[in-house]
Amino acid sequence: MGRRESRVSLPATGRGLGLLVCLDCRLTVRGVKLPRLQCPRCHARLHERKPHSLAITTVLLISAAVLYVPANLLPVMDTRTFFDDESDTIMSGVLVLLQSGSWPIALLVFIASIVVPLLKILALGVLLYSVWRRSPRGRLQRSQLYRMVEFIGRWSMLDIYAISLLATLVQVQTFASIIVGWGAWAFGAVVVLTLLAARTFDERLLWDAPRHD
Amino acid sequence: MQGVMPPVILCPACDLAHRRTATPSSGRTRCARCRAPLQRPESAAIETAIALGLCALVLFWLGNAYPLVAMHVGGSSRATTLMGAARGLYDQNYKTLGALVFLTTVIAPLLQVTALLYVLIPLWRKRTAFGQNAVIRLLTRVRLWSFMEVFMLGALVALVRLSKFAHVVPGIALWCCGLLMLCLSALASVTSPEQLWRWAVGSQE
Amino acid sequence: MSGFCGMRRGMTEPSNPGLDDLPSAVPARSRWGRLSLIWVLPAVVILAGAFVVIHEKLAQGISIEIRFHNAEDLDANKTKIRYKDVEIGEVTDIHVAKDRKEVIVTAMIHRDSTEYLVDDTRFWVVRPRVSAAGVTGLGTLVSGAYISIDVGRSATRSRYFVGLEVPPIVTADLPGRQFVLHADDLGSLSIGSLVFYRHIVAGQVVGYDLDPGGAGVTIKIFANAPFDRFITSGTRFWQASGIDMSLSSDGVKLRTESLTSILQGGVTFRALPGSATTAVAADTRFTLYSDEDRAMRPTETEIRTFVMYFKGSLRGLSAGAPVELHGIGVGEVRSVDVEYDRDAASLRFPVVVDLYPQRIRGRKAGGTRLSAAQEGPETVSRTLIDSLVAHGLRAELKSGNLLTGQKYVDLDVHADAPAEKIWWKEQPAVFPTVSNGLDEIQDSVAGIARKLNKVPFDRISVRLLSTMTGLEQTLKSTDQLMRHVDGSLAPQIEATLAEAQAAMKNAKDLLAQDAPLQSDLGAMLLQLSRAARSVSALVDYLERHPESLLRGKRGDAP
Numbered sequence: 001m002g003r004r005e006s007r008v009s010l011p012a013t014g015r016g017l018g019l020l021v022c023l024d025c026r027l028t029v030r031g032v033k034l035p036r037l038q039c040p041r042c043h044a045r046l047h048e049r050k051p052h053s054l055a056i057t058t059v060l061l062i063s064a065a066v067l068y069v070p071a072n073l074l075p076v077m078d079t080r081t082f083f084d085d086e087s088d089t090i091m092s093g094v095l096v097l098l099q100s101g102s103w104p105i106a107l108l109v110f111i112a113s114i115v116v117p118l119l120k121i122l123a124l125g126v127l128l129y130s131v132w133r134r135s136p137r138g139r140l141q142r143s144q145l146y147r148m149v150e151f152i153g154r155w156s157m158l159d160i161y162a163i164s165l166l167a168t169l170v171q172v173q174t175f176a177s178i179i180v181g182w183g184a185w186a187f188g189a190v191v192v193l194t195l196l197a198a199r200t201f202d203e204r205l206l207w208d209a210p211r212h213d
Numbered sequence: 214m215q216g217v218m219p220p221v222i223l224c225p226a227c228d229l230a231h232r233r234t235a236t237p238s239s240g241r242t243r244c245a246r247c248r249a250p251l252q253r254p255e256s257a258a259i260e261t262a263i264a265l266g267l268c269a270l271v272l273f274w275l276g277n278a279y280p281l282v283a284m285h286v287g288g289s290s291r292a293t294t295l296m297g298a299a300r301g302l303y304d305q306n307y308k309t310l311g312a313l314v315f316l317t318t319v320i321a322p323l324l325q326v327t328a329l330l331y332v333l334i335p336l337w338r339k340r341t342a343f344g345q346n347a348v349i350r351l352l353t354r355v356r357l358w359s360f361m362e363v364f365m366l367g368a369l370v371a372l373v374r375l376s377k378f379a380h381v382v383p384g385i386a387l388w389c390c391g392l393l394m395l396c397l398s399a400l401a402s403v404t405s406p407e408q409l410w411r412w413a414v415g416s417q418e
Numbered sequence: 419m420s421g422f423c424g425m426r427r428g429m430t431e432p433s434n435p436g437l438d439d440l441p442s443a444v445p446a447r448s449r450w451g452r453l454s455l456i457w458v459l460p461a462v463v464i465l466a467g468a469f470v471v472i473h474e475k476l477a478q479g480i481s482i483e484i485r486f487h488n489a490e491d492l493d494a495n496k497t498k499i500r501y502k503d504v505e506i507g508e509v510t511d512i513h514v515a516k517d518r519k520e521v522i523v524t525a526m527i528h529r530d531s532t533e534y535l536v537d538d539t540r541f542w543v544v545r546p547r548v549s550a551a552g553v554t555g556l557g558t559l560v561s562g563a564y565i566s567i568d569v570g571r572s573a574t575r576s577r578y579f580v581g582l583e584v585p586p587i588v589t590a591d592l593p594g595r596q597f598v599l600h601a602d603d604l605g606s607l608s609i610g611s612l613v614f615y616r617h618i619v620a621g622q623v624v625g626y627d628l629d630p631g632g633a634g635v636t637i638k639i640f641a642n643a644p645f646d647r648f649i650t651s652g653t654r655f656w657q658a659s660g661i662d663m664s665l666s667s668d669g670v671k672l673r674t675e676s677l678t679s680i681l682q683g684g685v686t687f688r689a690l691p692g693s694a695t696t697a698v699a700a701d702t703r704f705t706l707y708s709d710e711d712r713a714m715r716p717t718e719t720e721i722r723t724f725v726m727y728f729k730g731s732l733r734g735l736s737a738g739a740p741v742e743l744h745g746i747g748v749g750e751v752r753s754v755d756v757e758y759d760r761d762a763a764s765l766r767f768p769v770v771v772d773l774y775p776q777r778i779r780g781r782k783a784g785g786t787r788l789s790a791a792q793e794g795p796e797t798v799s800r801t802l803i804d805s806l807v808a809h810g811l812r813a814e815l816k817s818g819n820l821l822t823g824q825k826y827v828d829l830d831v832h833a834d835a836p837a838e839k840i841w842w843k844e845q846p847a848v849f850p851t852v853s854n855g856l857d858e859i860q861d862s863v864a865g866i867a868r869k870l871n872k873v874p875f876d877r878i879s880v881r882l883l884s885t886m887t888g889l890e891q892t893l894k895s896t897d898q899l900m901r902h903v904d905g906s907l908a909p910q911i912e913a914t915l916a917e918a919q920a921a922m923k924n925a926k927d928l929l930a931q932d933a934p935l936q937s938d939l940g941a942m943l944l945q946l947s948r949a950a951r952s953v954s955a956l957v958d959y960l961e962r963h964p965e966s967l968l969r970g971k972r973g974d975a976p
Contacts, residue, residue, distance in 0.1 A: 012230040014223040019230060021223035024350050025410045028223045041410060042346050097374065105373045108366070143226065143247045154360050157317065161298070161367025164314050166374060168293045168301025169284045171496070175561060176286070176378075180305045188310045199357075207227035207247065260456050267460035271467045279474065289498060289561050290505065385470055392463075 013207075020046050050202035054131060060197035061124050067186045067193070068117060074183035077163055081176045089183055090114060090159065113159040113187070116152055120194045123149045124201065131205045142206050150198050156191045160184065224249055253405050259337050259412055262403050266333065269326045269396040276389035277319065282372060286379035294386060295319060321359035322397060328352040329404060336412050345413060353406050361394040479507060479528045484541045484565070486581040489521045491545050491563035499525055499541075499565045506531035509565070523581070525565070535577060538570030538590075542582040554585065587624045593643035594621065597698075599685070601706035604635045605657045607685065613639050614658060614686045620645030623685065637706060639685060652693025655706045656713035658686035690714060720776050722799060723752070724840075724849035725768045726827065728815045732767055734825035735815065741771055741827040749773035751827060770846065771813075771827060775799035800842060810835045813851040 014021060020031045022039035029040060037046040075087035088096065090113045097106035123145050130142055163184050170178040222231045226249035234242065234252075242252040276295060283292035293301065295318055303311030328348050335342040342348065368387065375381045489512045491497070499507035507527035515522050527535065545563040546555045558564065565581075568589040587610060588594070604626055613621035621641035629636055641649055685706065689695060707713035732754055741749030750772050757766040776799075803811075812835050816828040838850035 013228040014230060015228055017221070017230050019221060019223050021225050021228075023225055024353060025406055026225060027410070028221055041414065042350050044350055100377050102373050105370055109370055112366075140247060143249070147249075154363050155366070157360055157363045158367035158370060160310065160314065161318070161364045162371040162374070164298040164302045164310075165282070165293070165368060165371035167305060168298045169282070169291050169371075169375065170379075171291065171301075172286060172289050172562065175289070180302060180307050180310070185307055185310055188313055192313065203226045204228045207229075258456075264456040264460045268463040271460070271463045275467050275470060279470075289564075291496075385474075 015048060015208075020048060022046055023050075049204060049208075050200060053200055053202040053205060054128065057124065057197045057201040058128055060193050060200065061121065061128065064117075064190050064193035064197060065121050065125075067190045068121060071117075071183055071186035071190050072114070074186060075181035076159070076183035076187060077166065078179040078181050079170075079176065080179065087181065090187065093159075109159060109162075112155050116156045117187075117190050117194060120149050120153060120156075120198070124194070124197055127201065127206065131208075139206055143203065146198075146201070146203055146206065153191075153195045153198055156194075157188075160188050160191065222251060224251060253407060255408075255411075259333055262400065263330065263333050263337055265396055265400045265403060266326055266330045269322070269393060269400060270330065272389045272393040272396055273322055273326060276386045276393050279386040279389075280384040281368065281386045281390070282375075282384050283382040284375055284379045285382070292384065295390065317358055317360040318364045321355050322361055322393065324355045325352060325359050325397070326400070328355065329400070332409070332413070333404075341413075349406075349409050349413060352409070356401060359397065361390065361397055365391055365394050477529055479526050480532045480535065480577065481510070481524060481526055482507075482535060482577045482579065484523045484525065484579045484581045485515065485520045486523060486543065487520060487583055489523065491543060491558075492523060492565075496562070497564060499527065499567060500544075501531065501534060501567045501569065506534070506567070523565075534567060534569045535575055536570045536572040537574045537576035538572045539576070539579065540568045540570065540582055540586060540590075541565055541579055542568075542585045544585070547585070587622050588640045592640075594641050595643075595646040595649075595700035596624070596638060596640050597646075597649060598701055598703045599637045599639060599655055599706040600629075600703060601635050601637060601657070602708075604637070605708070607637065607657070612684045613641060614684055615645050615648055615688070618645070620648075620687075637685075647697075648689065649687060649698060649702075650689060650695040651698055652690045652695050653687050653704065654690050654713040655685055655687045655704050656710050657706060657708055658684045658710075686710070688714070720774065720799060722773045722775055722803070723846040724771050724773060725846045726771055726813050726849050726851050727766055727768060728813075728851055729853040730815065732769065732815070732825075734817065734823040735769065735827075736824070739818075739824065739826045741773060741813075741829065743829040746777070748775075748777045748829065749827075769827070771849065773803075775802060804840060806831075807838060807840055807850060811850075812838075813849055814853075815851075 014028070014031075018031045019028055020037065021028050022042060022044055024044040025039060025042040027039060027041050029046070031037070031048070038044065039046055072090055075089050075092075077088045077093065079086040079088065090109075094106050094110045094114070097103070097109060127142055127146055127149075163180060167178045167180045170176050220233050222233050223229070224231065224244035224247060227244060227247040229244055229246045231245065231251065236252055236255055239254050241250050241254060243249065244251055278294070280292035280294050281298070283290055296315065299311050299315035299319065301311070302314060328351055332342050332345050332348050332352065335345075368390075372381055372383070486492075492509055492512055494509055494512050497509040498505045499509070505528075507525050509523055509525045511524040513522055514520075542565070543563055544555045544566045545558050546553065555563075566585070568586060568591075570590055588596075607623055607626070609623055609625060611623040612619050613623065621639055623637060624640045625638040627636050627638075735751060735754055737751055737753050739751040740747045741751065752770040752772050755768050755770065757768050758764075759766050810831045810833050811829055812832050814828045814830065815825050818824045818826040832852055835850075835852055840847050840849065
């Protein structure tokens with residue numbers, strides 16, 4: 001049916017009105033001046049903003065950024081055949097796919113395993129920076145950026161699942177066997193850390209900065 | 214405060230206060246400032262959710278009990294189940310990675326579906342499951358870690374890579390996992406948190 | 419219960435008075451009763467799932483257990499079971515048996531292969547192996563070890579098996595037949611040793627056992643089709659192992675079968691020429707001979723044993739030496755003994771000989787056996803031998819091989835041998851022999867040598883020298899005398915001669931009539947001519963038999 005918009009002359013935020021919203025059940029409740037608050041409906045802990053959001057997110061993000069380097073430099077997969085021993089990083093795996101002719105899959109892996117994590121890290125970095133700087137510009141865009149980060153986060157896992165299947169199946173003794181490399185571990189860590197970082201980041205911080213009129 | 218819907222809705226994305234309007238019959242309401250989704254339409258009956266949940270359960274069981282894919286190369290063949298793939302990582306001493314795969318493809322979907330059924334079936338019968346609120350909370354959180362659709366895509370990539378040098382035969386479990394993925398997404402759209410709480414609270418009237 | 423489902427009252431337009439009278443629609447009852455259509459979905463899914471489960475259960479195979487000594491190269495859920503290289507199952511579990519002596523391997527066999535699981539089906543692990551048959555199983559280096567199966571022929575099903583530690587030599591589906599050989603010892607054979615027919619590999623030794631009682635070895639061989647057809651009642655088997663070198667009166671012989679048989683031993687078979695070739699059943703027993711000669715000896719249905727006494731040394735005559743008639747083997751020396759003859763108070767050396775009269779008869783009568791059938795073999799051979807001996811058939815010891823000094827018995831017809839007869843009543847009968855000329859020559863030469871030794875050649879030579887010198891002088895003086903004669907004596911001699919002539923004439927006249935002197939002379943001349951004749955006969959004889967000067971005339975039979 002279309003949107004119903006409520007127009008108020010001054011943005012009335014929950015903070016300003018003394019209201020809280022439960023992030024689990026999305027119930028809006030009246031805030032009470034007590035240190036620990038609980039949602040009346042679902043009994044989840046209530047916070048005005050996610051506690052220590054900035055700090056935790058920053059820590060997670062930095063860890064993810066640090067691990068991103070070995071995730072791409074260390075081999076994720078070691079293919080041992082009767083004749084030789086091939087080590088593949090994520091990038092070389094993409095190239096192998098490209099060379100063997102399946103370029104859509106190569107593109108998919110490239111996007112999911114190289115572009116997306118980088119994008120997430122950069123995006124979260126930008127967001128954190130903007131919050132830190134209390135920059136009021138482009139809040140909508142930043143919000144949309146955040147939502148994109150949250151949405152695509154999970155798709156980076158796809159290479160991990162592919163590796164797990166390959167490593168489990170290709171164990172034909174001396175003919176061919178696939179050994180998982182440390183790059184895969186680092187990569188998994190990057191994915192999890194960025195997922196957690198996106199989750200611990202409180203979106204509302206983006207809108208807390210004063211708006212220029 | 215149950216049973217009475219407050220007149221104000223706070224946007225969980227930007228903390229803006231909105232006047233509550235009636236729940237739309239279709240489409241959804243969005244935040245005035247940040248366009249985040251606010252309210253969702255009333256969804257189908259609780260039976261739909263339960264039916265989908267049962268389907269998901271059956272599909273989950275089929276998807277795990279049988280091999281996902283069989284590979285034939287050089288006269289020998291290998292096959293693995295979903296849990297076997299996680300186990301493969303675990304066996305190669307990547308215990309955390311194996312646990313991660315196991316969590317996101319086996320535990321999360323299972324918990325998601327069983328928790329849902331645990332809560333909804335009593336609700337359907339106008340009763341309240343024990344610890345219902347906690348379970349619903351668990352359900353909504355676990356749902357965030359269920360990556361079945363990502364797994365399907367990852368499996369596709371793996372199959373393509375394997376088919377380059379071996380004869381690959383998808384097993385029955387692969388199709389079941391695909392259907393499970395569809396089922397879970399249908400389930401998620403039917404059982405949004407607000408809807409769940411509506412049912413939950415509604416039954417307590 | 420307000421405001422949560424269905425229509426919202428707040429949304430309706432302000433009511434039109436006229437419409438209040440209208441009846442309201444009533445909610446329609448679902449045709450399916452209380453069941454909503456959504457339940458079809460899980461129902462379908464559940465049915466499909468049940469279908470899948472049942473299908474899988476039906477297609478599931480049978481679980482079997484195989485016992486091995488250890489689980490080397492076997493992995494649960496990895497190792498496959500293959501029949502003719504087609505995968506028919508997989509190992510699902512491996513654990514140590516309760517008695518800790520074995521390992522129990524549980525495997526799942528596909529449903530369509532369960533008919534192979536009979537109680538004489540055999541399982542073994544295929545991995546790289548080096549054996550008498552060569553290196554096998556190299557492919558498993560690449561593909562990993564697997565368990566192979568040899569399907570048995572029994573009709574009883576089974577699910578519990580004891581695995582073989584070594585692959586079987588012959589599998590149940592290999593065409594061919596098994597046979598049993600008996601030998602004194604195993605020789606250089608082993609399991610896997612090859613069986614040859616005309617130098618082609620025709621089979622393998624599959625097993626051997628010591629006879630109960632330890633008196634010999636029973637060897638089982640498997641002859642592949644189509645070679646097993648050539649094994650008939652007249653087939654002989656012999657060990658073709660290694661290098662067969664024999665040193666006999668025939669000389670040195672070197673025989674080998676093939677390089678493989680040199681390394682690991684082998685068995686050869688061939689049909690005996692001229693023997694019956696009736697087909698034989700599997701597992702028929704045959705004798706395994708130690709070499710070709712022994713194997714190829716035709717079976718003698720008739721053996722006549724004789725004893726022979728030879729003069730001279732029996733050195734070089736051994737048991738097994740051949741008895742030949744004009745170079746053809748007709749018998750064999752069985753033994754050489756020593757006998758003390760009490761009557762004559764001397765030692766005798768009987769040589770026991772086996773003769774095969776059939777061979778002689780066969781050759782003489784052109785291979786026909788009619789006479790034997792009619793008259794009986796015993797009588798016929800006696801008659802044969804008697805007639806031969808009457809014609810002078812004698813046994814003689816001859817040197818077969820100067821190199822080795824081996825001797826053999828030679829039968830030959832000696833026309834001027836003294837008459838002999840075989841006394842059949844003695845058992846074994848004595849066969850007449852002649853002495854070996856060479857021996858006598860040796861003796862005579864030895865005698866001559868002795869005589870020559872005695873002659874004082876040194877003294878003779880001295881005397882000869884002096885005689886020679888004297889003779890020379892005599893000749894000189896004679897020569898002078900002759901000249902003298904020519905000169906002075908000659909006319910005197912002439913006169914003497916004339917007188918002699920006249921005297922002769924008188925004598926002739928005297929002898930002209932029948933004078934007793936004449937007849938005396940005649941008789942004397944007759945005697946003279948007789949003597950001359952016998953001298954010429956003697957000379958003739960001496961020409962023919964010069965050796966008789968040394969050893970007297972022939973006919974001195976002992």
